[in-house]
Amino acid sequence: MGGNKVGAALGSAGLITDVDSTPRNPLGSEFMDENGNVYTYAKGVASLAAGDWAILNADGTVTRSLNTPLAGPVGVAMAAIDNTHYGWFQIDGLVSASGALGNTKQSANIATASADKLPLYMSSTAGRATTTQAAGQAILGAWGSGASVANVGDAWISRPFAPGFTLASA
Numbered sequence: 406m407g408g409n410k411v412g413a414a415l416g417s418a419g420l421i422t423d424v425d426s427t428p429r430n431p432l433g434s435e436f437m438d439e440n441g442n443v444y445t446y447a448k449g450v451a452s453l454a455a456g457d458w459a460i461l462n463a464d465g466t467v468t469r470s471l472n473t474p475l476a477g478p479v480g481v482a483m484a485a486i487d488n489t490h491y492g493w494f495q496i497d498g499l500v501s502a503s504g505a506l507g508n509t510k511q512s513a514n515i516a517t518a519s520a521d522k523l524p525l526y527m528s529s530t531a532g533r534a535t536t537t538q539a540a541g542q543a544i545l546g547a548w549g550s551g552a553s554v555a556n557v558g559d560a561w562i563s564r565p566f567a568p569g570f571t572l573a574s575a
Contacts, residue, residue: 417446421483422511424449425491432465435496442498443564449486456514456557457482457532458544459494460567467494469531470544476569479544481562482532483511499550501559515549515558523549525560527567534560542567 417436418429421444430436430446437443448466453459459467461478467486468475480494500513516528516535525547528535533556534544546565549558 421493421495422455423492424484424486426489428491430491432491436493440498442495444483444493444495445480446491447480447486447494449482449488449490449492451488452531453482453486454514454532455482455484455511456500458514458527458534459532461494461496470527470534470567471529471531475527475542476567479547479562479565479567481511481513481560495562496564497562499559499561501550512557513560514556515553515560516556521549521551525549542570 417434419425421438432447434446435443445461447461450467450469453469458470459480459482460470460475461467461480470479480496481500483493483495486492514533515525516533523536525534525536525544526538527542527544534547536549544565544567546563548561550561551559
């Protein structure tokens with residue numbers, strides 16, 4: 406039989422930019438901030454930087470995105486979370502350093518300067534997204550918002566997912 410229903414989590418420990426040496430929240434738990442952005446809690450991976458795109462694994466770990474056949478849900482790291490630490494990954498809403506209401510968050514790692522309203526794809530650089538379709542696979546549910554500067558930009562995401570293959574252009 407399935408698990409028991411216990412209701413929705415009403416709170417979480419720490420800030421979305423915190424890096425925890427021991428888990429302070431259940432792996433895979435989700436949290437919505439006051440602006441409607443949604444985050445999931447996971448264990449990091451070596452060399453993961455703040456703003457990196459990562460594949461969210463079922464066991465509560467992540468893999469840095471790369472234009473290889475990786476498939477699964479995608480999130481954006483809110484801090485530099487290595488393989489011995491835990492933290493939050495944004496999975497829905499506006500990924501932006503300024504955040505709404507002046508809240509500080511993390512921008513996304515996006516290679517292309519002219520990313521406004523363009524779909525995003527995994528790039529050949531681990532953890533980075535690009536608008537160049539030929540460089541990698543689609544990140545469904547993710548698109549650029551505004552211009553990216555020095556590989557840092559804003560993105561709208563809606564539970565992004567990597568299908569594990571390159572999509573043909575329309």
